[in-house]
Amino acid sequence: MTEMIAPSRETLADLERILYAEIPLTRAMQVRVLRADQNGLALGAALAPNLNHKKTAFGGSLNSLATLACWGSIQLLVRDRGQAITIVIQESSVQFLKPVTRDFEAVCPPPPASVIEKFLRTLERKGRARLALEATIRTDGEIALHFHGQFVAYDRERFPGFEPVSVV
Numbered sequence: 278m279t280e281m282i283a284p285s286r287e288t289l290a291d292l293e294r295i296l297y298a299e300i301p302l303t304r305a306m307q308v309r310v311l312r313a314d315q316n317g318l319a320l321g322a323a324l325a326p327n328l329n330h331k332k333t334a335f336g337g338s339l340n341s342l343a344t345l346a347c348w349g350s351i352q353l354l355v356r357d358r359g360q361a362i363t364i365v366i367q368e369s370s371v372q373f374l375k376p377v378t379r380d381f382e383a384v385c386p387p388p389p390a391s392v393i394e395k396f397l398r399t400l401e402r403k404g405r406a407r408l409a410l411e412a413t414i415r416t417d418g419e420i421a422l423h424f425h426g427q428f429v430a431y432d433r434e435r436f437p438g439f440e441p442v443s444v445v
Contacts, residue, residue: 283314284353292349300345306338308345317386318350324380334377343412343424344369346385351408351428354393355400361433362400367407369426377416383424385412396430404435 284292293310296303307323320342327338348364355362387393388410399406407429414422431439 284356288353288356289313292352295352296345296349302341303345306341308342310349311382313350313353315387317384318346318353319382319384320346320349321380321382324378327381331376332378334381336373339373339377339381339383339414339422340369340371340424342381342383343371343385343414343422344426346383346412347410347424347426347428350385350387350410351430354397355430358397358400360400362430363433364428364430367427367429369424371425372423373421374423375416375419375421377414377421379416381414381416381421383412383414383422385410400430400432404432406430 289310289312293308296308296310305326307326309321311319311321313319322338322342324334327335329335344366348366351364355364388396388408392408396406396408407427409425409427411426412424413420414424433439
């Protein structure tokens with residue numbers, strides 16, 4: 278069975294560099310890769326650059342960080358595949374449950390090993406695969422945001438003309 282293996286600090290630093298290079302908004306949001314372990318990938322962001330008019334975290338920033346936590350999780354899954362993989366979000370939903378009044382982090386827990394295995398096997402065989410992931414942002418021990426997204430990963434060499442609607 279394939280399981281999510283905790284990446285090295287170097288791999289996490291590489292992921293942060295990829296975020297900054299491929300998604301410039303992450304710099305303005307002050308996104309940081311915090312950790313990746315059996316509980317999933319955690320990304321953090323400072324409150325100050327993500328404030329709204331009510332002095333709480335802007336909903337778009339919360340949604341973005343949750344999306345990025347899922348996107349980053351897939352990046353970690355496919356990093357050593359030897360393929361030029363692009364990851365796009367196909368569909369998402371988000372529930373805003375509580376205001377966030379401090380620095381925040383989004384956590385994307387790993388899916389079951391059987392789901393990861395099927396995703397990677399399909400990606401290898403077909404050059405394209407879908408993966409549904411969830412992420413949460415907590416404040417004061419309670420869920421402030423719940424995110425669900427459907428992502429597509431594809432091999433750019435096998436699908437050179439594929440133009441996704443949204444690239445994360």
